[in-house]
Amino acid sequence: MGKIHQLSSVLANQIAAGEVIERPSSIVKELVENALDAHSHRIDVVVTEAGLGSIRVIDDGDGIARSDVPMAFKRHATSKIESARDLFRVQTMGFRGEALPSIASVADVIMTTATKGQEGTAYHIRGGEEKSLKPAIARQGTDILVTELFYNTPARLKYLKSPKTELSHLVDIVNRLALANPDVAISFTHDGREMFRSAGNGRLQQVIAAIDGVNVGRGMIPVHGENPDFRISGYISRPELTRAQRSHITLTINHRYVRSYALTKAIIAGYQSKLMVGRFPLAVINIDLDPVLVDVNVHPAKREVRLSKEDQLASLLEQAVYHSLANQNLIPDAGSQA
Ligand code: ADP
């Protein structure tokens, strides 16, 4: 007998979970992204004990047919891409087929789902083991309840921070997802208290107001920029409205929230010398581009992306920020900015 053997699927999923599911907020991110990919108009996130009690995400999207439900929890099982060609033009948030098996490998999961006009299904899976698959009464959409997170991976459980910190990660991700998707109504309720709700009417400024307050929302300045490759749109704060961290800048690429040092720097550069040292603007900016120009398959959680033509995009972004401030006479229009 050789020494080498293939890991069981449960163990393989737990290892993958280490990359995809870091903390309660990662679960919320994955589940809300699944709901978005399923064309939901409304997504409710209901959490107790900063995610250690329970995480529930309810959507009114496409639902999953009963015969597909167990497959949805298999590793590398996805309805979103088929070939390598698709990988280079991903239009959906998900495509790796890792979230559901990862979550189910480290928690107790009950999914209730129904597709249009079909009888619903309730599926129970725990620690990667299927417990039951039954008919259920359900409206079209999907309702996932995750409890006992990391019950079988004590190291992970220990690594979690205080409930206060985990809650702030949860609030942060829900806010970013809502900013990235102003046409979807997203709510967040924690321990019975509604902490956030967006209307889903497509008005980004209203989502900003729901997060940062009506005055901030009202004071934001629109930004636009376009060249044959990129279309930039969003809002930025006036130079006098700043924060101590650059994390109040939300960047989305094709409505996917991403982190990019280079693009964040470009936004800040657009303010020229108008920002005080150590102060950063608020901004919510989406960049629409042909998916072939972006590789989202860099990081399992897809937070980082690789962009072709990043330098061109950065200068377009800087110009766009500069011009909207200059248009409002908030910075001198040097006229020399080409
Ligand atoms: P991925 O999103 O990368 O495809 P997941 O493990 O997150 O992988 O989900 C697996 C599959 O389950 C998805 O491709 C999709 O077909 C289905 N699915 C998951 N969540 C939902 C949902 N909320 N509504 C409809 N279908 C879903």
Ligand code: MG
């Ligand atoms: Mg997914």
